[in-house]
Amino acid sequence: MAACSVVRRLVGCPRWHGGQLMRQQVRRVVSTQEPEILKHQILAETTVSRDHLTPELALHLITPACHLWRAPPHLSPFPDPFWAFYWPGGQAVSRFILDNPAVVKGKTVLDFGCGCGASGLAAKSAGAKRVTFNDIDEVAMEALQLNAGVNKILVDDMTTTNLVGSAGSPHQVVLAGDLLYDSKFAGEVLTWLQQLNRSGSLVLIGDPGRFALESHPLKASLQCLAKYELAATTLLENSGHPQAFVWTFS
Amino acid sequence: MKLKPEVRQDRPSTRRVQGIRGRVQLFSIKSSPFTITMSLRVLVGVKRVIDYAVKIRVRPDKLGVVTDGVKHSMNPFDEIAIEEAVRLKEKKIAKEVVAISCGPTQAQETIRTALAMGADRGIHVEIPAKEVEKLEPLHVAKIMAKLVEQEKADLVVLGKQAIDDDSNATAQMTAALLDWPQATFASKIEKTDGELQVTREVDGGLEIIKVKLPAVVSADLRLNEPRYATLPNIMKAKKKKIAKMKAADLGVDTSPHFEVLDVADPPVREAGIKVEDVDTLVTKLKDAGRI
Numbered sequence: 001m002a003a004c005s006v007v008r009r010l011v012g013c014p015r016w017h018g019g020q021l022m023r024q025q026v027r028r029v030v031s032t033q034e035p036e037i038l039k040h041q042i043l044a045e046t047t048v049s050r051d052h053l054t055p056e057l058a059l060h061l062i063t064p065a066c067h068l069w070r071a072p073p074h075l076s077p078f079p080d081p082f083w084a085f086y087w088p089g090g091q092a093v094s095r096f097i098l099d100n101p102a103v104v105k106g107k108t109v110l111d112f113g114c115g116c117g118a119s120g121l122a123a124k125s126a127g128a129k130r131v132t133f134n135d136i137d138e139v140a141m142e143a144l145q146l147n148a149g150v151n152k153i154l155v156d157d158m159t160t161t162n163l164v165g166s167a168g169s170p171h172q173v174v175l176a177g178d179l180l181y182d183s184k185f186a187g188e189v190l191t192w193l194q195q196l197n198r199s200g201s202l203v204l205i206g207d208p209g210r211f212a213l214e215s216h217p218l219k220a221s222l223q224c225l226a227k228y229e230l231a232a233t234t235l236l237e238n239s240g241h242p243q244a245f246v247w248t249f250s
Numbered sequence: 251m252k253l254k255p256e257v258r259q260d261r262p263s264t265r266r267v268q269g270i271r272g273r274v275q276l277f278s279i280k281s282s283p284f285t286i287t288m289s290l291r292v293l294v295g296v297k298r299v300i301d302y303a304v305k306i307r308v309r310p311d312k313l314g315v316v317t318d319g320v321k322h323s324m325n326p327f328d329e330i331a332i333e334e335a336v337r338l339k340e341k342k343i344a345k346e347v348v349a350i351s352c353g354p355t356q357a358q359e360t361i362r363t364a365l366a367m368g369a370d371r372g373i374h375v376e377i378p379a380k381e382v383e384k385l386e387p388l389h390v391a392k393i394m395a396k397l398v399e400q401e402k403a404d405l406v407v408l409g410k411q412a413i414d415d416d417s418n419a420t421a422q423m424t425a426a427l428l429d430w431p432q433a434t435f436a437s438k439i440e441k442t443d444g445e446l447q448v449t450r451e452v453d454g455g456l457e458i459i460k461v462k463l464p465a466v467v468s469a470d471l472r473l474n475e476p477r478y479a480t481l482p483n484i485m486k487a488k489k490k491k492i493a494k495m496k497a498a499d500l501g502v503d504t505s506p507h508f509e510v511l512d513v514a515d516p517p518v519r520e521a522g523i524k525v526e527d528v529d530t531l532v533t534k535l536k537d538a539g540r541i
Binding site for chain 1: 336339340342346347366367368369370371477478479480481482483484485486488489490491
């Protein structure tokens with residue numbers, strides 16, 4: 001844990017006991033790897049990239065320059081490294097926030113399924129009061145801290161609890177970048193996000209037009225806020241979807 | 251279906267293609283009236299076959315080839331078909347690409363590959379492993395036709411043939427069952443208003459035809475170069491939806507229409523001999539009755 005505290009100091013992250021405890025619990029279940037080893041692995045397997053819709057943010061990502069890019073999934077030292085890619089929906093939400101900082105300025109924000117943390121970091125740099133980063137993947141939390149460090153942004157709060165279905169949200173804005181890829185999970189998430197919206201949170205959904213969202217009945221209750229053309233390199237990791245959209249409940 | 255030659259001089263694209271390779275014809279194929287929406291739903295067939303790099307061995311019972319423990323992958327022409335459908339989607343001509351495979355449980359891996367290449371969802375028509383080699387193009391064509399109806403598809407793209415049985419029949423039969431126009435051996439697909447302009451590879455050159463949509467297209471080798479499924483695409487594809495059904499659910503009877511009598515290796519070429527000089531060569535050829 002020593003290395004972890006060092007990185008925390010570098011990042012300027014205050015200790016947050018709830019999150020710490022949760023991460024330890026999860027680690028026992030899914031991984032025996034220490035955070036410092038994880039961080040070394042992340043640094044070894046990724047490159048820092050600004051080649052996306054939000055070049056303001058530098059992110060540790062698996063890009064075509066990394067050997068894992070073309071590797072079959074079983075060769076990856078991380079199980080399903082979703083955090084290692086900047087998914088189009090996340091890019092759209094982040095771009096939207098950076099272009100419209102008033103949406104998050106002075107507000108409490110939840111970056112749900114944050115992955116690499118880009119959308120939350122965008123919110124933070126757009127002046128959000130407090131951002132809670134949430135992802136069930138413990139490795140994502142380490143990657144997020146590295147990304148926060150590169151961009152000299154303070155991480156105030158993070159949790160690996162699965163929040164889907166949790167009643168009420170104290171957050172004024174909820175970001176959901178590219179989470180709707182699995183039809184079953186998308187259904188649960190959309191229903192929950194609609195509840196959050198009804199209880200007063202502004203929900204921003206980023207999605208490139210994946211089937212799970214396009215075919216969902218709740219799609220009819222969404223309103224498109226923005227549409228972005230994706231960068232050529234993003235297209236390489238996102239076959240079939242040349243654009244990304246930001247949606248909110250109308 | 252009527253074939254009506256059109257005036258070639260009106261088509262600048264015709265002349266362009268003419269310059270590349272041989273003879274060019276231009277035909278227009280009429281189909282039933284159909285109002286086309288701006289974006290199409292495309293069904294693509296993907297067959298699981300023995301990998302192209304594997305040396306094929308005939309089974310001891312001489313009624314088929316050895317498939318157990320042999321590497322399988324997607325039929326290469328189907329990879330081209332999926333790639334083209336995904337490109338149509340990226341050009342916003344298609345709105346949804348559905349990958350369909352008729353085969354054993356492992357055919358799901360083939361569908362996953364298609365999903366990783368960019369298809370939106372999959373349909374697995376499960377055929378018991380024992381019946382797979384008895385599945386005929388007509389069965390698959392009937393399944394495709396039923397799925398077209400169910401999915402309200404506007405375009406079917408298939409590989410021109412599978413590299414295992416080389417039948418080259420499913421696309422044509424599917425078009426016939428649906429009474430849709432067909433554009434087989436496509437090496438280029440362009441969309442014009444409510445129509446597809448397809449360049450076909452024919453003996454001695456290229457042929458450009460126009461087909462009204464809905465239509466069936468079969469992909470030839472030069473249509474495109476399929477993309478490699480990278481890690482991020484494979485990861486997201488794991489979560490894409492694959493619907494499972496049986497041929498019977500679609501009302502398709504898959505009992506065989508023909509029986510395999512014998513499967514044999516190609517004849518082995520006899521070893522040659524070396525001769526000392528030209529005279530010996532001439533003598534040997536005379537002896538063999540060749541000259």
